Amino acid sequence: MIIVLTAVLFGAIGLVLAIGGVELVALSGSPFYLAAGIVFILTAILLLMRRKAALWLYGLFILATLGWAILEVGFDWWQLGTRGGLVILLAFLLLLPAVRRRLSGGDAPLWPVGIPVLIALVVAGYSITIDPLDKEGTLPTEAVVQTPAYGGEVADAEWHQYGRTPFGQRYSPLTQITTENVKDLKVAWTYQTGDVKQPGDVGETTYQVTPLKVGNRLYLCTPHNWAIALDAATGKEVWKYDPNVGLNPDRQHQTCRGVTYYADPAATAGTECATRVYLPTSDARLIALDAESGKICTSFAEGGILHLETGMPYNPAGYYYSTSPPAIADGKIIIGGAVNDNYSTQEQSGVIRAYDVNTGALIWNWDSGNPGQTQPIGPGETYTANSPNSWSVFSVDEQLGLIYIPLGNQVPDQIGIGRSENVEKYSSSIVALDIKTGAERWVRQTVHHDLWDMDVPAQPVLLDITRPDGTPVPALVGPTKQGDLYVLDRRTGEPIIPVSEQPAPGGAVEGDFSSPTQPLSALSFRPPRLEEKNMWGVTLIDQMACRIAFHKLKYEGQYTPPSLQGTLVYPGNFGTFNWGSVAVDPERQVMFGMPTYLAFTSRLVPRADVPPRGQDEKGSEQGLNRNDGAPYGVYMGPFLSPLGIPCQAPPWGYVAGVDLRTGQIAYKHRNGTVMDMTPLPLPFKVGVPGIGGPMITKGGVAFLGAAVDNYLRAYDLTTGRELWKARLPAGGQATPMTYALDDGKQYVVMVAGGHGSVGTKPGDYVMAFTLP
Known part of the structure; x- marks a missing residue:
């Protein structure tokens, strides 16, 4: 009976591989899967005939599979293992005495299958000990400057803004925690906010906040926009x-990345609202709170509240709000806003507005649809509908008088038909505005005619880079979704590290076009072009399914335009870098970041074929984006196998270090495990995706949560090697921060609350770690 069952199993697998293999060959794909299917079927037939030749055939097939796999992927264990895992697992069935004894003549020898299995295991053992995709290296350890510009007067022990200072460096001068003692970090305290995900919440309900530390207080916000002082x-x-923002299914995001702290220099210390916390909310308000008591500062705007929907040409509830903390400079509070991606062409404006920080009076407005008019609009006037918006975090250089704005795209992201001249100029760019007037000083576009949702997602990071002759240059580092890092002179927007124009694929849908070239920074984490051999799966079968899907998609490399047949978008619109940005050490002039690699797909749907409106059919990174008012809707989502794992081979996430003076990538290591991605808690260090940001300390340690396994990790900034990790009770898709008390004791704080888009465990934890 066992030999019959074994034969049936081989035959069933062979049939699946043969049918899929025929389709793959018809698509000009690898013939291996068809050949494998034939071998499995022949092995099944020989087993039913009780022929020892089944063992010989299968043994030769093991060796052939091993040779094919090495030719395709070398000695990368995570790709070798999935190509050979099913083959070797089934070989053990053939090695069972109960099978071999029932073959003609009885007691068939082990070695026809056993020796090939042994060879395969030896190769597997060797491949586990190496990582051909790992890049070893070290960052320079010497300080280039002894007293760098941090941007703003912030005491070493404090963390006053989202990136600690207006420069957004995510760098702390604290040194108590070092590469030698970080392994001893323990939990100092845990606080639970009480703001937990509700049954009626939108899918992307996420904890993304970085707390502030001012004096003896921490200030933070929660997904439902509670403001909390600890x-x-x-x-x-x-x-x-x-603020009682309620639940609204039309919101695309339910999150808060941070609050903004302000101390009024003209106020008497201790008086009401002398210090304030400004809270952005998901119902389009900006609320001023007394930092001491948490009470509303009624002297600001209308009873302490600015209504950000004012001046918008359209105002459906839930379609516009700010998810990021505003910036404060020169007595102004400057704020942008997020619009719901791909809901409708009747979107609110992407206007950037500056208000008097004390009174809430509008001082200037910069609207990329009407960029020359920055004087406040009058009563009854509206801003330009659906102009590129800024949903991320701004950076400020008050000495230069400039604020740096990362801009997104016009809705719909994947269709460029009828875009205005201004949209073509400002979409997916970094813009420098005059803080006093809002006038544009320069613009640097990172994608031309963006059809892929390649918003500039991250806060630009400011530092001074020292040239070889010792001259400091005021620089800006702009991370992008497509993987480029723009290192610019922040006075002019001109590249410090060269940017060139490279040919890009054509073939947009009728009525649209694609740019013949796209910019490419010489400092880039763009991945190589995907090939069929890069398709992945747990078994040969789902790997074959990914190969078939790969060939059915339109793909001519990065920037292949969206299509009716479906286009592969790689890097996907999740981004190589996202809102977590990067961290820089301004003394050593080096950078630490987390490049992520996930392919997405986009398939355009003519308006006449868009299904009737359904409850879950709205703009998002997954599913149908209706794009009401546009000629096409679009189906979007990550490129996944039938088992729901990425079709492209890992690593899907790295940690990396860059010398910003030379523009050279020093190291790049797999980051994170599949511990929380699989039904079984397997601590395999595959290199997983993540969203969130890093933080660096002068002690030479970089801290990062972000990965989709629930850990906070510490790394040696010089080598990128992991030094310590702490298990978190929920997903850590936020950016850590650090501070010290008056006694010098240093703490690292991480928020663990999960992220709806990546499916990590929700929670409401704020955790502090310190040395014992």
């Missing part, structure tokens, strides 16, 4: 403010 020493709640 005691920095104990984590105990000081006050909590709930």
Whole structure:
């Protein structure tokens, strides 16, 4: 009976491989899967005939599979293992005495299958010990400057803004925690906010906040926009403010990346609202709170509240709000806003507005649809509908008088028909505005005629880079979704590290066009072009399915335009870098980041074929994006196998270090495990995706959560090697920060609350770690 069952199993697998193999060959794909299917079927027939030749045939097939796999992927274990895993697993069935004894003549020898299995295991063992995709190297350790510009007067022990200072460096001068003692970090305190994901919440309900530390307080916000103050020493709640934003299924995001702190230099210390916390909300308000008590500062705007929908040409509830903390400079609070991607062409404006930080009076407005008019619009006037918006975090150089704005795209992201001249100029760019007037000083576009949702997603990072002759240059580092890092002179927007124009694929849908060239920075984490051999799967079968899907998609490399047949978008619109940005050490002038690699697909749907409106059919990174008012809707999502794992081979996530003076990538290591991606808690270090940001300390340690396994990790900034990790009770898709108390004791704080888009465990934890 066992030999019959074994034969049936081989035959069934062979049939699946043969049928899929025929389709793959018809698509000009690899003939291996068809050949494998034939071998499995022949092995099944020989087993039913009780022929020892089944063992010989299968043994030769093992060797052939091993040779084919090495030719395709070398000695990368994670790709070799999935090509050979099923083959070797089934070989053990043939080695069972119960099978061999039932072959003609009885007691068939082990070695026809056993020796090939042994060879395969030896190769597997060797491949486990190496990583051909790992890049070893070290960053320079010497300080280039002893007193770098951090951007703003922030004491070493404090963390006053999202990126610690207006420069957004995510760098702390604290040194108590070092590469030698970081392994001893322990939990100091844990606070639970009480803001947990609700049954009626939108899918992308996420904890993305980086707390601030001012004096003896921490200030943070939660996904439903509660503002909270904690005691920095104990984590105990000081006050909590709930703006009652309610639930709205039309919101695309339910999140808050941070609050903004302000101390009024003209106010008497201790008086009401002398210090403030500004809270952006998901119902399009900006609320001023007394930092001491959490009460509303009624002197600001209308009873303490700015209504950001003012001046918008369209105002459906839930379609516009700010997810990121505004910037404060020169007595102004400057804010942008997020619009719902791909819901409708009748979107709110992407206007950037500057208000008086004390009164809430509008001082200037910069609208990329009407960029020359920055004087406040009058009553009854509206801003340009559906102009590129800025949903991420701004950076400020008050000495230069400039604020740096990362801009997104016009809705719909994947269709460029009828875009205006201004949209073509400002979409997916970094813009420098005059803080006093809002006038544009320069613009640097990172994608021409963006058809792939390649918003500039990250806060630009400011530092001074020292030239070889010792001259400091005010620089800006702009991470992008497509993997380029733009290193620019922040005075002019001109490249410090060269940017060139490279040919790009054509073939946009009728009525649209694609840019013949696209910019490419000489400092880039763009991945190589995908090939069929890069398709992955747990078994030969789902790997074959990914290869078939790959050939059915339109793909001519990066920037292949969206299509009716479906286009492969790689890197995907999840981004190589996203809102977590990068961290820089301004003394050593080096950078630490987390490049992520996930392919996406986009398939355009003519308006007449878009299904009737359904409850879950709205703009998002997955599913149908309706694009009401546009000639096409679009189906989007990650490029996944039938088992729901990425079709392209890992690593899907790295940590990396860059010398910003030379523009050279020093190291690149797989980051994170599949611990929380699989039904079984397997700690395999595959290199997983993540969203969130890093933080660096002068002690030479970089901290990063972000990965889709629930850990906070510490790395040696010089080598990128992991030094310590702490298990988190929920997903850590936020950016850590650090501070010290008056006694010098240093803490690292991480928020663990999960991320709806990547499916990590939700929670409501704020955790502080310190040395014992």
